[in-house]
Amino acid sequence: MIKITNKGKKSWITFTINPDFTDSAEISGEWNEWKYEPMKKKKNGEFYITKVMNSNNSYQFGYKLGNGRWICDETTPKVISPFNSENSLLEV
Numbered sequence: 001m002i003k004i005t006n007k008g009k010k011s012w013i014t015f016t017i018n019p020d021f022t023d024s025a026e027i028s029g030e031w032n033e034w035k036y037e038p039m040k041k042k043k044n045g046e047f048y049i050t051k052v053m054n055s056n057n058s059y060q061f062g063y064k065l066g067n068g069r070w071i072c073d074e075t076t077p078k079v080i081s082p083f084n085s086e087n088s089l090l091e092v
Contacts, residue, residue, distance in 0.1 A: 001075055004092060009038040011055045011092045015039070015063075015073070022065040029061025029090070036064060054092055060087040 005012040015027055019041075021055050021080035022035040026036040053059065060079060063071050076088040 002073060002090065006055055011056055011090065012050060013053055013090070014048060014050045016046055017063055017071075017073070018046045019065050022064035022067055022069075025045075026064045028064060030059045031061075038070055039063075042073065056088060057091050058091045060089055062087050069072070071086060079087075 001016045003014045003016070017025060019025060021045075025039045026051055027039055028034050028036045031051065037049060039049045041047050047055055047063075060081070061073075063073070065071060070085060072086050073088040073090075076090055078086045079089045081087045
């Protein structure tokens with residue numbers, strides 16, 4: 001799930017996932033040159049992170065779970081990556 005709060009030229013985006021059977025999750029995307037950033041775990045088992053990004057842009061991204069599995073966000077469109085897998089597409 002993604003929550004976007006647009007404040008003019010900048011937007012606050014909160015990414016939230018609830019994957020089964022993992023103890024950690026990271027996010028990676030075009031906004032940070034695909035570097036992995038750890039997500040925080042809530043008591044209910046969900047993982048989240050809030051990022052500030054430029055508005056009126058689109059970014060590819062995905063989540064890497066603790067077991068090494070790459071997943072897309074269920075609420076965004078998917079695009080094919082150069083590695084023949086799928087990335088999520090965020091439009092801010």
